[in-house]
Amino acid sequence: MINFNGTIVSHDTSLLTQNRAFLYGDAVFETVKIVNSKILFLEDHYFRLMSSMRIVRMEIPMNFTMEYFEEQILNLAKAKNLENSARARITVYRNDGGYYLPHNNTVSFLINVEALENVLYSIDKGEYKVDLYTDFYVTKQLLSSIKTTNKLINITASIFAKENDLDNCLILNDNKNVIEAIQGNVFMLIGNKLIAPPVSEGCLNGVMRKQILGLARTLENLEVVEEVISPFDLQKADELFITNVIKGIQPITKYRKKDFALNLSSILVQKLNESISSN
Numbered sequence: 001m002i003n004f005n006g007t008i009v010s011h012d013t014s015l016l017t018q019n020r021a022f023l024y025g026d027a028v029f030e031t032v033k034i035v036n037s038k039i040l041f042l043e044d045h046y047f048r049l050m051s052s053m054r055i056v057r058m059e060i061p062m063n064f065t066m067e068y069f070e071e072q073i074l075n076l077a078k079a080k081n082l083e084n085s086a087r088a089r090i091t092v093y094r095n096d097g098g099y100y101l102p103h104n105n106t107v108s109f110l111i112n113v114e115a116l117e118n119v120l121y122s123i124d125k126g127e128y129k130v131d132l133y134t135d136f137y138v139t140k141q142l143l144s145s146i147k148t149t150n151k152l153i154n155i156t157a158s159i160f161a162k163e164n165d166l167d168n169c170l171i172l173n174d175n176k177n178v179i180e181a182i183q184g185n186v187f188m189l190i191g192n193k194l195i196a197p198p199v200s201e202g203c204l205n206g207v208m209r210k211q212i213l214g215l216a217r218t219l220e221n222l223e224v225v226e227e228v229i230s231p232f233d234l235q236k237a238d239e240l241f242i243t244n245v246i247k248g249i250q251p252i253t254k255y256r257k258k259d260f261a262l263n264l265s266s267i268l269v270q271k272l273n274e275s276i277s278s279n
Contacts (some may be wrong), residue, residue, distance in 0.1 A: 003076040003111035006068075020102065021093035025150040028052040029091040032073065033245050035119050037083040039070055040276060041245065044207045046070075049092065052146040058094055059105040077113045085116040087246050091149065120273045121248030123266050129254045130181070130240075132231055133157040133169035138180075140173050144202040157182050168242065168252070170234075173202040178229040184244035185209040188229055188237045189264050195233075198226040208243040215271045222264075234258070241265040248272055 001008055021027035030049045033040045046066040053060050073088045080086075090111045097103030136153045138144050157169045161182065170186060173179045179197045180186050185206040188195045194216050199205045216224045234240065239260050240252035249272070251265040 001076070001080060003072055003109075005108050006072055008076055008079050019093055019096055019108070020098075021091060021149055024100070025148060026056075026102070027091050027093035027149040028056060028058070029089055029147050029149060031087060031089045031147075031246065033116070034074070034077050034083065034086040034088060034113070035276070036085075037074060037077070039073060039088075041207050041211065042066065042070055044210060045245075048146070048205065048207065049090070052148070053092060053107070055142060055146055056148070057105055058092065058107050061107065072109075073111055073113070076111050080113055082113050082115050085119045086113050087116050088113045093149075116246070120276070121269050123262065123269050124250065125262060127253050128167045128251060129165070130168045130170055130252050131161075131164065131166055131256065132178075133160055133171055133182075135160065137172050137174045137176070138202045140175065140200065140202040144173075145199050145205040147204065154182050168250075170231075170255075172231070175201075175228075176231070177201060178231055178234065179203040181242040184242040184247070184250065186229070187212065187239075187241050187243065188233065189239035190233070190237055192221055193223045193225065194264070195225055195227050195229060197229050201228060206243060206245075208245045208248065211272065211275075212243050212249070212268055215268055215275065216264075218271070219267070239264050 001010060030045050032045050046069050050060060077083050077086050088111060090109055092107050092109045094102050095106045095108055135156060138153060157171060161169045168181045170178050171180050178186060179201045180203040185203060196209060196213060197203050213224060216222060234255050235258055242250040249265045249269050251262045253260055
């Protein structure tokens with residue numbers, strides 16, 4: 001089942017093959033985590049989706065309020081008995097018509113919900129190896145900071161990682177600076193300084209990135225900054241970790257010959273779960 005424009009219907013492949021999202025990548029999306037019938041960080045997801053639609057000049061329907069966004073996702077989760085712990089994706093695409101120039105800027109949307117095993121976030125302390133992906137680069141521009149359905153760099157990087165027995169890859173921008181991982185934002189700890197690449201470098205304006213920056217700034221004796229990360233900086237790091245709303249925090253344990261600790265990432269996961277439980 002999928003949610004198509006507010007109605008739960010059986011899967012219809014024509015919805016996926018006869019639209020601009022399929023033909024041109026003319027779509028934006030949000031992936032959210034549902035815990036106990038609640039969408040985590042709802043407001044941040046909603047406003048990022050609205051911002052993404054405005055950036056690509058989509059017409060936002062009058063009824064597409066935050067309450068409507070929440071209702072449509074949770075209704076499908078309830079219909080699939082996945083209210084306790086699930087991930088949901090809402091894809092908004094421009095309606096059929098035209099080639100590169102659309103006939104109009106009205107939109108439709110699809111929602112899908114899948115089960116998740118864990119309700120709260122946890123730290124995976126197993127080995128997690130990464131390396132740089134250098135076949136293609138992300139351009140430093142506004143479009144790079146939003147979630148569109150053009151993810152060919154992430155796909156080819158994922159294939160590269162599998163072929164090279166890696167768990168993930170670090171993606172570079174056109175200045176050859178580290179900006180993110182295949183499916184999340186990157187943080188680097190050197191001494192008592194936690195560094196995240198600025199969104200202006202071309203990284204995704206991540207919802208979990210925002211949460212971690214906020215939580216980290218509450219910790220004593222920790223300087224939190226948004227600065228450029230050069231590949232040469234990685235060898236100096238004490239910790240590296242990846243963030244996204246589904247996993248929370250994924251520590252990187254190995255980059256080439258360098259091993260990393262998990263101390264700060266473990267503290268931040270605890271803080272993250274506390275913040276969710278208190279809301």
